[in-house]
Amino acid sequence: MTSPTHQDFNFVEQVVLKxxxxxxxxxxxxxSDRRGYLFAIYAYCRVLxxxxxxxxxxxxxxxxxxQWRHKVDQMLAGKPNCPIxxxxxxxxxxFNLPRGEFYKLIEGMTADAKGPIQRPSWDELYxxxxxxxxxxxxxxxxxxxxxxxxxxxxxxxLGYALQLTNILRDVVEDWQINRLYLPTESLExxxxxxxxxxxxxxxxxxxxxxxxSHYCAAERILHDKGAKxxxxxxxxxxxxxxxxxxxxxxxxxxxxxxxxxxxxEKTLCLSKLxxxx
Numbered sequence: 001m002t003s004p005t006h007q008d009f010n011f012v013e014q015v016v017l018k019x020x021x022x023x024x025x026x027x028x029x030x031x032s033d034r035r036g037y038l039f040a041i042y043a044y045c046r047v048l049x050x051x052x053x054x055x056x057x058x059x060x061x062x063x064x065x066x067q068w069r070h071k072v073d074q075m076l077a078g079k080p081n082c083p084i085x086x087x088x089x090x091x092x093x094x095f096n097l098p099r100g101e102f103y104k105l106i107e108g109m110t111a112d113a114k115g116p117i118q119r120p121s122w123d124e125l126y127x128x129x130x131x132x133x134x135x136x137x138x139x140x141x142x143x144x145x146x147x148x149x150x151x152x153x154x155x156x157x158l159g160y161a162l163q164l165t166n167i168l169r170d171v172v173e174d175w176q177i178n179r180l181y182l183p184t185e186s187l188e189x190x191x192x193x194x195x196x197x198x199x200x201x202x203x204x205x206x207x208x209x210x211x212x213s214h215y216c217a218a219e220r221i222l223h224d225k226g227a228k229x230x231x232x233x234x235x236x237x238x239x240x241x242x243x244x245x246x247x248x249x250x251x252x253x254x255x256x257x258x259x260x261x262x263x264x265e266k267t268l269c270l271s272k273l274x275x276x277x
Contacts, residue, residue, distance in 0.1 A: 002078060004086040009036040011083040015043035029231045030143070037095070037143050038232070040087035045136060047084065048105055052112035061113035065106055072102045095142035101135040108132035116177065119184040126160070128181070133166075134159030137233065144232060150225035154218050158237055161214035164207055165244045171195055171204070172255050182207065195255065204252035208244070215241050238269040 016027065016039050027038045051064045075085040076092065076099055091097055108131025111117060120128065137155030141147055167174075167181045174181060175195045186192075186206040192199040218237060227234060239261065247259050261269070 002080055002086065002089055004036075004083070004090050008083040008086045009039070012036065012039040012043040012087055015039070015046055015084075019046055027232060029235055034143050034145075036087060037091035038140060040084055040091060041136065041139050041143075043084050044088060044102070045105060048109040052109040058114060062110065065110055065113060069103065069106050072106070076102075091143065096147075097139050097142055101139045104131045104135040108135070112179075116179040118178070118180050119187055120181065122183045122185055125181060125183050129160050129163040133163035140233070145229035148225075150221055151230065154221040154225075154230070155233070157214045157218040157221065158233060161211050161218060161244075162236065162240050164211035164214070165240050165247075168204060168207055168211065168247055168252075169243065169259055173258065198253075200255075201251070201253040208248060208252060211244060212248075215244070235270060239266055242266075242269045 013036065019042075027035055027042065030038055048065065048068060051061055051068070054061070071080075071082065071085055074081055075089045078089070080086040080089040088097075088102075092099065108128055111128055111131070117128070134156050137159045138152060141151050141155055144151075171180075171182070172195065180195070182192075182200075182203050183206070186203040189206075190199040190202040191197075192203050194200075215237070222230070222234075242265060243259055243261055246261070250259070
């Protein structure tokens, strides 16, 4: 049976709710008849991310990711065999999701599983962001109701901005598990050997400048081409940009505590959506 059941839709929704992710807020902006498919995309991302981040051997993680690659192969061949792939298969059929992006996500998580990622070049860092963040946006667009080139360009710019913001926010947590996503060119340029180096603030500023340029590019696209049917992505953009601005205002020399937004701050962020039409 390939058609998803009510239980399948409930399963992917529960994955989202249990994660307590800020992405859930944006998902709820979608009409109910589309929301479940976006939940399935997130559930797919979540299970891959958990494999890459969980304790275990590299061999075990790579085997689990290879099993998911096979599950995607089966799904795209019309033989989905679990709640997530059954809902995703229907989404592929209904909305013509870009199939290659399912594999891009696996590619990104494989890099983490093989890791730990340490001091990537700028090119390597951008390829990683392309896989783990931009792919999610490109998969989501057809469900939002936008597949035009402007919307795709917006998803690309926003994906880079969001992932770079995550890297800036999580630099201490990542360091504690032996990951360092900061680019080697900037680390060498500023002679920063670790995140405890006084020069690390300059490295973070380099990353922040890139993130800010992508936020600006995403906003220009919205103002030039319109924001129709992009509300879930807009909600994520304004919340993450506020998080980014709070870190910037605090200063890149201060890495802790991990920056968060209050419910009130998130509510204020959402009021900014009125400027996008």
